[in-house]
Amino acid sequence: MTVAPTQQALYADIDLDLSWSERDLPERERTKHVHRLHPYLGKFIPQLVEVLLGRYFAPRQHVLDPFAGSGTTLVQALESGLDATGADIAAFNVLLMQVKTRPYNLFTLEHELRDVCARMEAFGGTAPRSASRYVRDWYAPAAASELLHFRSLIPDYEHADVLRIVLARAARSARRTTHFDLDFPREPQIAPYWCHKHKRECRPVERAEHFLRRYALDTLARVKAFAQVRARGREARVHHDDVRELAWGGPFDGIITSPPYPGLIDYHEQHRYAYELLGLDDRRGDELGRAERGTSRVAMAEYVDGIVAALANARPFLRRSAPVVIVVNDRRDLYPEILERVGLRVEDRYRRHVNRRTGRRAGEFYEDVLVARS
Ligand SMILES: C[S@@+](CC[C@H](N)C(=O)[O-])C[C@H]1O[C@@H](n2cnc3c(N)ncnc32)[C@H](O)[C@@H]1O
Structure with a gap:
């Protein structure tokens, strides 16, 4: 046999x-x-x-x-x-691939990313008027208004797709979720919680502006590094x-x-x-x-x-x-x-x-x- x-x-x-x-x-x-x-x-x-x-x-x-x-x-x-x-x-995924692989005029890209950061810094924050159910459930009010304001600025720029990726990355980080369940959070985390990742009590995120700025600059650095190689x-x-x-x-x-x-x-x-x-x-x-x-x-x-x-x-x-x-x-x-x-x-x-x-x-x-x- x-x-x-x-x-x-x-x-x-x-x-x-x-x-x-x-x-x-x-x-x-x-x-x-x-x-x-x-x-x-x-x-x-x-x-x-x-x-x-x-x-x-x-x-x-x-x-x-x-x-x-x-x-x-x-x-x-x-x-x-x-x-x-x-x-x-x-x-x-298609949007992400396009943004990763397109050739860029780095001068224009840098100008646009810095400009959008400056406009975000000047944003006083207003309650979002027409937030969807998803946005209302998953974001604290300040985070929601910052994300929606950033979104409203996107059409002003030539590199709108790059800004869409920055917005998505910030939206991922700014969700009201636990630090240890960022991949597939099941429901919004509204109250402070015991964090398995940091071994202490953590609070759900309240703001998105710092993520938007951080990721805009990080994206710029990464696109520049790829252009070199x-x-x-x-x-x-x-x-x-x-x-x-x-x-x-x-x-x-x-x-x-x-x-x-x-x-x-x-x-x-x-x-x-x-x-x-x-x-x-x-x-x-x-x-x-x-x-x-x-x-x-x-x-x-x-x-x-x-x-x-x-x-x-x-x-x-x-x-x-x-x-x-x-x-x-x-x-x-x-x-x-x-x-x-x-x-x-x-x-x-x-x-x-x-x-x-x-x-x-x-x-x-x-x-x-x-x-x-x-
Ligand atoms: C394992 S992932 C590929 C990951 C990739 N190697 C990378 O490094 O990012 C498989 C991909 O197949 C895609 N996919 C699933 N069904 C598809 C279909 N019918 N046509 C095209 N893509 C599909 C999914 O959306 C997913 O992004």
Whole structure:
């Protein structure tokens, strides 16, 4: 009788070149320049993309990321001298990617960001007149009026999208929530509370103005730092679409992507404040594997069909034998079947050690890197 090898045996080797300890790669390196224009749960670390681009691609080639999220692949491609195309179904992610990857006139950008900060400083604060239910529930009155005033200034500027990201980041920090539950707070925290993160009593935030100013200046510094390292003449293109149907164009020299995984993260919901404040198009119904759908048999089959459709839709736009690199913690071992159904041949499987470090989700886990060829 032949015994099927366990997943553990299949992935016997941890690829040390793809695994970093906290000491090798501290937080500030993982969130260098534009990678931290806004927090995003479920992004991969830029250094992993950098190594994968070096292993499977050459400068001046064109890499595709069909599930581009916060744009890590695109940003790193520009740094490593490649062109990049990405897409996402979540409008906020698309906005974030566009802001990260656009070329800027830094002089104008600095002028505008400093100008908006000065106008915020001059703002006396008035009670917001037409705040939505969400804003009334999640923000203290002063914070709400500062956020809404900032929003009213945005159309005055050429770099309105950069200001939208600053507003979203400040809106995230200024919510009436506990410090330890910034990712998915369930309900507003109105009273002081015992804070697990700071081990003392903390109070919900009252103001937003200091966040707006701090993030405006931080954004400026980060965009400037990225301008120093991005390769000249290389471009990133970003699509807002369902990648099961998108007509990509191409041709592309390969894929690097980390797809959503069933039952883990709701990508629209994690940036709810941004959808509420910026009035972005909500397409969560098309989001593959969203946690809300659960992990029932039906939901899993739907997920697998969805990823197969997404990869099959991208495949005709790839050059012959192009590498398809998938980074995923595939604990249900779904991807060998997915890749086979798409007609991709798995060439390598690595396992990398992920050193998690944030808040209550601290702990260790592993991620798979599957390399297939078209
Ligand atoms: C794991 S995240 C990618 C993170 C990315 N690697 C990064 O570093 O930021 C998966 C992304 O797939 C997107 N997504 C889910 N369903 C989609 C669909 N049908 N079409 C396009 N994108 C989709 C989600 O919105 C999410 O941003």
